[in-house]
Structures are given as C-alpha cells and as structure tokens.
Amino acid sequence: MAEIPFVAPPGLLADYLSSIRPLVTVICISYNHERFITASIQSVLNQTYPMIELIVIDNNSSDQSAARVEELKQLHPKIQFIRNTENIGNCRAFNQGLKLAKGRYVIDLSADDLLHPERIARQVAGFDRLAGDYAVIFSNAAFIDETGKLTGYHFPVGAAGQATVDVPSGWVFKEILASYFVSTPTMMMRKDVLESLGGYDESLSYEDFDFWVRTARNYRYHYQDEVLTSKRIVRKSLSSQFQDRNSSLLSSTLKVCYKAFDQCQSSDEYHALASRIRWFIRQCFYAEQFELAFRFKELLEFMEKPDFQTVFILRLCKWHVPINGLYRRYAQWQQNRQMSQGDVRMMV
Numbered sequence: 001m002a003e004i005p006f007v008a009p010p011g012l013l014a015d016y017l018s019s020i021r022p023l024v025t026v027i028c029i030s031y032n033h034e035r036f037i038t039a040s041i042q043s044v045l046n047q048t049y050p051m052i053e054l055i056v057i058d059n060n061s062s063d064q065s066a067a068r069v070e071e072l073k074q075l076h077p078k079i080q081f082i083r084n085t086e087n088i089g090n091c092r093a094f095n096q097g098l099k100l101a102k103g104r105y106v107i108d109l110s111a112d113d114l115l116h117p118e119r120i121a122r123q124v125a126g127f128d129r130l131a132g133d134y135a136v137i138f139s140n141a142a143f144i145d146e147t148g149k150l151t152g153y154h155f156p157v158g159a160a161g162q163a164t165v166d167v168p169s170g171w172v173f174k175e176i177l178a179s180y181f182v183s184t185p186t187m188m189m190r191k192d193v194l195e196s197l198g199g200y201d202e203s204l205s206y207e208d209f210d211f212w213v214r215t216a217r218n219y220r221y222h223y224q225d226e227v228l229t230s231k232r233i234v235r236k237s238l239s240s241q242f243q244d245r246n247s248s249l250l251s252s253t254l255k256v257c258y259k260a261f262d263q264c265q266s267s268d269e270y271h272a273l274a275s276r277i278r279w280f281i282r283q284c285f286y287a288e289q290f291e292l293a294f295r296f297k298e299l300l301e302f303m304e305k306p307d308f309q310t311v312f313i314l315r316l317c318k319w320h321v322p323i324n325g326l327y328r329r330y331a332q333w334q335q336n337r338q339m340s341q342g343d344v345r346m347m348v
Helices: 010-020 037-045 065-075 090-100 119-128 173-178 191-196 208-216 249-263 267-286 290-300 308-318 324-340
Strands: 024-030 052-058 080-083 105-110 134-144 150-153 188-190 220-232
Touching (some): 024 037, 024 065, 024 090, 024 119, 037 052, 037 105, 052 065, 052 090, 080 090, 090 191, 105 119, 105 191, 119 134, 119 188, 173 208, 173 267, 188 191, 249 267, 249 290, 267 308, 290 308
Parallel strands (some): 052 080, 134 220
Antiparallel strands (some): 105 188, 134 150, 134 188
C-alpha cells in the first residue's frame, strides 16, 4: 500500500511557517486618502515577504477611501477591513488593529505612504540579527509629493544610497528627547513591546513622540541604512497642523514631555529635554497658543532657567502678538523652497 503523506492542518501549517518566517502585521489607517490608498495597500500586497497580515481601518472618511478598500478586498479577501462610524483618531484606531494583530512585528502605515517591495523582508532579516532588547528597526525614507515625484530624503544620501550623516542607533533615549530623527513610517515594531505599553496612548492626538519616549528608555533602536519607504508630503500634513491655532497636538506634546521628565536619569537627558521644550515654546507662540507656552515654561523651570530668547518669546506670548498668519506664510515659503531643493527633512 502506498504511503499516505502527512498534510498538516491549516492552523498547524501556519504556526510552522510562522516559526520559520515570523508573521508581520501591517496596520493601515485611512482618513480621506481616496487618491492614495490604493497605491499604499498595493505596496503591501507587492512585498517580496510572504507572511503578512494586512489590517485596514477607515476613520469614517467623507470621500471614497472606503470604496477603494472594498474594491481591493474583493480581489484580496484576506485583507481585514474595519469601517469606523466616526473619526476616533489615529491612536485609538491603531489600537483597534493591534488587538486583532497576530504578527510578531507591526508596521503602522499611513494610507498615503508606500512600502518598497523589499521593505518587510529586509527589516525581518534585520531583527533576526539583533539581540532581544531591540524594540524597533527604522530606516531612511524617500520623500514624494502628491504626484509621486521624488523630492528628497529624510537623511541625505550619497551615490551608494546610504546616509551621509551619522544616525543615532542603539540606546537613543537622550537623542529622542533632543530632536526628531526617526522617520515614523519606516519603523517596524515588536508587537510584544507595543502590548506591554497598552498600545498607543489614546488620550493623545498623535503617537510617535510618546511611543519613542516610552520605549527608548528600556529598549534599543536599530537604524538600517537603506531607503525602504516613501513618505508622501501633502499640504495638510501632521507637522503643518502644529501651526493651527486650535490644534490639540501641542497640548498632547506637553503630556509627553512630562512623561519624558519622569524618565530622565542624567543631567544630559534633562538638558536634551529642556532644549526640546524651548523649541515647543516657540511653536506655541507661532500657533498663538499663548497660555500653553507658559505651561511648557513651568516644566522647563524644573530643569533650567529660560534663556534670553525663550524669555523674549514668552514676553511676546504675554502680549498676545498676532503672529500666526505671518508665520504660516513663511512656513509655506520655506516648504516650497526646501522641496524645490530636495531637502524636506526638517520640515516634517
């Protein structure tokens, strides 16, 4: 009698494959991304890495974003799709996806950004070579405009495509406090670390600064010197919303700064945070969120006395100098100039 080959049940087969090639969950959050979401999802479907779980969440878009997802789901039934009946914000929407995620690693994908075909394979291979105290792999990113045209890079690159500047890697808590350097859409995160944090903080308007502060104290970050993601620069980007008079982003930032203050352990770390807070005070002035500037000042004074420039900015805040309109015109001019020169890293 011929021997009957053993065929593993689907669940066991999936577990076996996952043990060899870990599952990666991509959580794609959309709000009015009709023009871009098809390309964004297609960039996930086009990955060379086979073990991918894709969860798409629409935050009650008023355009045809959800219809575009439904069209793709007809062709790719394994796409998990959540349609919210209200815009619950990015942090809460991401946590919806995180509760469903089965992957060892997670990517938070905005529905206007693009993964390059080797992105997931390269980052999984990177994690395979790292010690267990690494929570995040991040890389360089290309910047594209609304038409998909290349406009620059997060870190400037040379002829070989590698960064021409030193990028922090390893224990980066102080660097996280001092400046924005991690390109958020390039991150691959360990799911167990996200779960240990309870996911993103849903009381906040945006997630990345808080996530960095809460992880970089206890985990290492690894910079992978490759361009593996295209970040789309759009007119109403998150960074531009910091300029809005009624934006909640700066008040969320103050909450994160208090969290960071509680975790500082050295004078260098306090100094790095103080430097960042002085920058946020200027942003409060430009956004005409004058009272909030003084709340940042209260935290600053736990670490350092305000310098002359900060004192001057606070005096202008006290006088309620109407600066927002002028600053927004200047910021738009600067954005146009930087994009024309292929240098937009400091803009986002």
